[in-house]
Amino acid sequence: MAINNEALQQxxxxxLLIESFEGLDHFDREMLALEKGEGKPETLNIxxxxxxxxxxxxxxxxxxxxxxxxxxxxxxxxxxxxxxLKTNPPMIxxxxxxxxxxxxxxxxxxxxxxQGDKDYxxxxxKLKALQTEEPAAETKLPAADSGWGLxxxxxxxxVPASAPIPAIPAAAKPLSPEKIPLTEVPSQxxxxxxxxxxIRVDVAQLDKLMNLxxxxxxxxxxxxxxxxxxxxxxxxxxxxxxxxxxxxxxESVMKTRMQPIxxxxxxxxxxxxxxxxxxxxxxxxxxxxxxxxxxxxIIEAIKDPLTHIVRNSIDHGIEKPEARIAAGKPAEGLxxxxxxxxxxxxxxxxxxxxxxxxxxxxxxxxxxxxxxTPEQASRITDREVFNLIFLPGFSTADKITNVSGxxxxxxxxxxxxxxxxxxxxxxxxxxQGTTLKIKIPLTLxxxxxxxxxxxxxxxxxPQVNLLELVRLEGELARKGIEELYGAPVYRLRGxxxxxxxxxxxxxxxxxxxxKTATDVQIVVLQAxxxxxxxxxxxxNDTEEIVVKPLGKQLKGISCFAGATIMGDGRVxxxxxxxxxxxxxxxxxxxxxxxxxxxxxxxxxxxxxQSFLVFDAGQNSRMAIPLxxxxxxxxxxxxxxxxxxxxxxxxxxxxxxxxxxxSDYLANGGNATSTADPLQVVVYSELGRSxxxxxxxxxxxxxxxxxxxxxxxxxxxxxxxxxxxKVTDLLDxxxxxxxxxxxxxRPNQENV
Amino acid sequence: xxxxxxxxxxxxxxxxxxxxxxxxxQEVLRYQQMTCVPLAPPTVQGLINLRGQIVTAIDLRRxxxxxxxxxxxxxxxxxxxxxxxxxxxxxxxxxxxxxxxDEGFEHPPETLRGVARELIKGVYQLxxxxxxxxxxxxxxxxxxxxxxxxxxxx
Numbered sequence: 001m002a003i004n005n006e007a008l009q010q011x012x013x014x015x016l017l018i019e020s021f022e023g024l025d026h027f028d029r030e031m032l033a034l035e036k037g038e039g040k041p042e043t044l045n046i047x048x049x050x051x052x053x054x055x056x057x058x059x060x061x062x063x064x065x066x067x068x069x070x071x072x073x074x075x076x077x078x079x080x081x082x083x084x085l086k087t088n089p090p091m092i093x094x095x096x097x098x099x100x101x102x103x104x105x106x107x108x109x110x111x112x113x114x115q116g117d118k119d120y121x122x123x124x125x126k127l128k129a130l131q132t133e134e135p136a137a138e139t140k141l142p143a144a145d146s147g148w149g150l151x152x153x154x155x156x157x158x159v160p161a162s163a164p165i166p167a168i169p170a171a172a173k174p175l176s177p178e179k180i181p182l183t184e185v186p187s188q189x190x191x192x193x194x195x196x197x198x199i200r201v202d203v204a205q206l207d208k209l210m211n212l213x214x215x216x217x218x219x220x221x222x223x224x225x226x227x228x229x230x231x232x233x234x235x236x237x238x239x240x241x242x243x244x245x246x247x248x249x250x251e252s253v254m255k256t257r258m259q260p261i262x263x264x265x266x267x268x269x270x271x272x273x274x275x276x277x278x279x280x281x282x283x284x285x286x287x288x289x290x291x292x293x294x295x296x297x298i299i300e301a302i303k304d305p306l307t308h309i310v311r312n313s314i315d316h317g318i319e320k321p322e323a324r325i326a327a328g329k330p331a332e333g334l335x336x337x338x339x340x341x342x343x344x345x346x347x348x349x350x351x352x353x354x355x356x357x358x359x360x361x362x363x364x365x366x367x368x369x370x371x372x373t374p375e376q377a378s379r380i381t382d383r384e385v386f387n388l389i390f391l392p393g394f395s396t397a398d399k400i401t402n403v404s405g406x407x408x409x410x411x412x413x414x415x416x417x418x419x420x421x422x423x424x425x426x427x428x429x430x431x432q433g434t435t436l437k438i439k440i441p442l443t444l445x446x447x448x449x450x451x452x453x454x455x456x457x458x459x460x461x462p463q464v465n466l467l468e469l470v471r472l473e474g475e476l477a478r479k480g481i482e483e484l485y486g487a488p489v490y491r492l493r494g495x496x497x498x499x500x501x502x503x504x505x506x507x508x509x510x511x512x513x514x515k516t517a518t519d520v521q522i523v524v525l526q527a528x529x530x531x532x533x534x535x536x537x538x539x540n541d542t543e544e545i546v547v548k549p550l551g552k553q554l555k556g557i558s559c560f561a562g563a564t565i566m567g568d569g570r571v572x573x574x575x576x577x578x579x580x581x582x583x584x585x586x587x588x589x590x591x592x593x594x595x596x597x598x599x600x601x602x603x604x605x606x607x608x609q610s611f612l613v614f615d616a617g618q619n620s621r622m623a624i625p626l627x628x629x630x631x632x633x634x635x636x637x638x639x640x641x642x643x644x645x646x647x648x649x650x651x652x653x654x655x656x657x658x659x660x661x662s663d664y665l666a667n668g669g670n671a672t673s674t675a676d677p678l679q680v681v682v683y684s685e686l687g688r689s690x691x692x693x694x695x696x697x698x699x700x701x702x703x704x705x706x707x708x709x710x711x712x713x714x715x716x717x718x719x720x721x722x723x724x725k726v727t728d729l730l731d732x733x734x735x736x737x738x739x740x741x742x743x744x745r746p747n748q749e750n751v
Numbered sequence: 752x753x754x755x756x757x758x759x760x761x762x763x764x765x766x767x768x769x770x771x772x773x774x775x776x777q778e779v780l781r782y783q784q785m786t787c788v789p790l791a792p793p794t795v796q797g798l799i800n801l802r803g804q805i806v807t808a809i810d811l812r813r814x815x816x817x818x819x820x821x822x823x824x825x826x827x828x829x830x831x832x833x834x835x836x837x838x839x840x841x842x843x844x845x846x847x848x849x850x851x852x853d854e855g856f857e858h859p860p861e862t863l864r865g866v867a868r869e870l871i872k873g874v875y876q877l878x879x880x881x882x883x884x885x886x887x888x889x890x891x892x893x894x895x896x897x898x899x900x901x902x903x904x905x
Contacts, residue, residue: 211803211804212803214803215802215803218803457786457787457789458786505789506789506790507789507790508789548804548805549805550798550805550807551805551806551807551835551836551838552835553791553792553795553807553809553838553891553893554788554791554795554807557788557790557791559789559790560788563786563798563805565800565803565805569784569800570784570786570800571785571786571797571798571799571800571805572786573786573788573789573798583790
């Protein structure tokens with residue numbers, strides 16, 4: 001901790017020095033402009049901000065002297081800024097003197113690590129006097145040393161000039177060298193000052209540089225391609241060098257925008273120490289991967305969410321030493337921050353070895369706050385419970401501390417992270433600790449993307465939205481895609497995946513040149529937590545692309561997130577997957593396709609439930625909760641075998657008993673499905689599976705369930721209105737019990 | 752030349768002679784490969800890569816409700832500056848830069864109809880032909896009724 005704090009302090013001081021020297025130079029320039037009467041309206045604002053920043057930063061890192069000196073000048077400047085005072089030559093002189101004294105202290109800080117022991121009370125007195133005086137009475141000054149404490153924090157805005165003192169002809173000597181040895185540069189100053197080795201550059205300038213490099217890369221590509229055909233050794237050499245230099249240049253320029261995540265983390269040792277102290281906890285902070293680099297804009301965006309999570313872990317996660325010892329853990333809690341690159345994204349994990357998330361308590365809290373219904377509470381999985389903490393207005397802290405627990409926070413954390421294209425996930429083990437995993441893109445300007453082709457037009461799909469690629473060959477290409485009332489779907493491992501044909505959506509025409517592919521290429525995408533498949537002609541490659549905005553003429557098209565320039569210099573459009581899904585109506589029509597990733601939609605799931613709707617024969621519309629469905633399968637009739645008087649099929653190296661659902665319905669005795677292939681819903685529980693043979697699977701819907709329980713029919717758990725139609729809910733356990741009484745007996749191996 | 756003259760970059764669209772103020776023109780390029788934008792307004796022909804900048808290309812023939820360009824004729828780009836960055840106007844052929852006295856500038860005749868009325872600022876009578884001066888800001892603004900050739904709000 002001590003070492004960390006030392007390094008942290010050094011870093012903060014370094015930042016302060018760079019910022020302040022620069023600011024003060026600016027300050028001087030503006031002051032001189034004011035003196036010449038060339039001040040602009042914003043001038044006073046600028047100088048005020050400079051001083052305000054110096055004061056604030058110095059105060060934060062415990063440089064009391066600099067802070068208090070800065071404070072006095074700030075008061076004067078704020079009066080000037082608000083127009084309560086007018087500048088006059090003596091005032092400017094005093095302010096310049098004041099700027100010099102700040103510089104002096106900063107220099108001293110830079111060289112010796114101390115703020116210097118010079119006494120500035122005379123100057124401060126002068127500045128204070130100036131605050132109250134009429135511009136004419138510039139020569140009046142209060143007594144130089146009548147108890148003006150340097151470290152006095154609050155200075156009343158109106159300090160009366162306590163006593164007339166010897167006049168200082170300030171106007172005559174704007175910079176009185178005998179009093180302020182302004183930039184006395186000690187000869188032992190060997191190393192270049194920090195402000196000499198670092199400069200600030202406008203990000204816009206860097207963006208421009210990046211654009212130019214992008215162009216250079218394209219030109220390089222063309223030249224390298226061209227010279228590749230040549231036999232001229234000099235030319236080949238030159239083009240090879242150009243190649244290498246360009247790549248290096250590109251990397252360097254990209255790097256200028258990147259900052260190590262350690263810059264954000266640098267504050268944490270202090271925060272952890274302070275918060276732990278306040279709460280009477282002992283915490284050891286371990287940080288790994290501080291050198292992991294991120295784009296500047298992203299660093300800015302995750303700063304606050306990360307800090308919040310860290311505070312939360314200390315407050316809610318890690319227990320007090322006594323509780324830890326009672327639980328058999330070391331008294332000192334462990335908080336680990338870890339950052340690393342993976343798959344073009346940055347992963348940040350915040351781990352603690354605290355008490356973990358108490359699912360029972362979270363459920364109870366969620367119930368109290370009516371965030372979920374009792375019925376949902378009995379059904380949701382632990383993982384879904386963890387995600388409840390991201391709901392707005394949720395907090396389990398028993399008492400509200402000033403650290404956290406006010407019920408604002410985790411939802412904001414989630415929103416902020418998602419805003420920059422990231423995701424956050426939480427894992428927890430009661431008594432063992434909690435881990436928050438955050439995934440964020442490396443940069444917003446350059447993103448990894450998959451390039452696809454549809455009707456010889458190229459499109460880039462951001463990798464974040466990409467789940468998987470499916471290729472249907474031969475037979476499957478013709479039969480794999482089914483239609484539900486004209487809407488194409490594909491069964492992806494038992495889930496119905498709505499399909500969007502990119503060429504149809506975009507009304508792309510055959511140019512006649514592309515080969516007529518027999519295979520079907522499906523790009524499985526995710527938008528807003530829902531999945532859909534996009535059918536394209538060709539899947540090319542993944543590439544790092546530079547995102548460029550579209551002109552206002554095209555802003556109205558929600559399907560595109562921007563455009564990029566490809567290696568050959570041509571422009572390709574970047575798809576906005578959410579916009580495209582909305583345009584293709586896959587999101588508006590079918591409510592929720594996210595079967596595998598339901599946890600992401602807890603807020604919706606907590607009010608709604610997903611159902612698989614099917615036709616059980618005789619036009620009866622049936623539904624079963626999707627949670628009861630393991631997979632959807634299709635078996636040709638000829639696969640059916642019999643075993644022990646029951647229909648079975650061989651399925652995944654096992655024997656799957658089949659149950660004809662219609663046989664067990666009170667009124668469906670003779671409606672046994674004759675369809676071929678059989679549509680089977682695979683239901684798994686206790687490690688065993690059973691196949692429910694249904695008539696026709698029609699849809700997956702998400703509805704708020706209002707079951708009418710008065711229905712008393714065999715095999716029916718109740719009825720509900722789903723999609724405006726009366727739908728019977730299948731009593732799955734009841735049917736299975738009726739068909740195979742042994743199914744629910746645990747640990748019985750019979751296959 | 753007198754103080755009150757302006758330079759115009761001239762070009763031909765469907766045999767008609769148009770001009771835009773040279774100060775609004777960033778550059779003139781020959782035909783560039785274009786990427787078409789699905790779902791875009793029909794006047795947007797595509798996107799071109801102008802030294803790393805992505806520029807929207809507007810087909811002036813469609814913009815001005817003129818018959819489509821024959822397939823074998825490649826358009827030229829007149830890249831104009833607008834409030835929203837550079838925009839390329841696709842024209843048939845580039846003419847000279849001409850300097851014209853403001854005195855010769857006339858407002859378009861009342862009988863001018865349709866979208867042309869909105870986009871043509873004025874007319875110069877040259878010796879052998881008329882020069883139609885385009886309002887570049889309005890021409891590149893496809894929002895509202897202008898894109899459809901109806902009235903446009905200023």
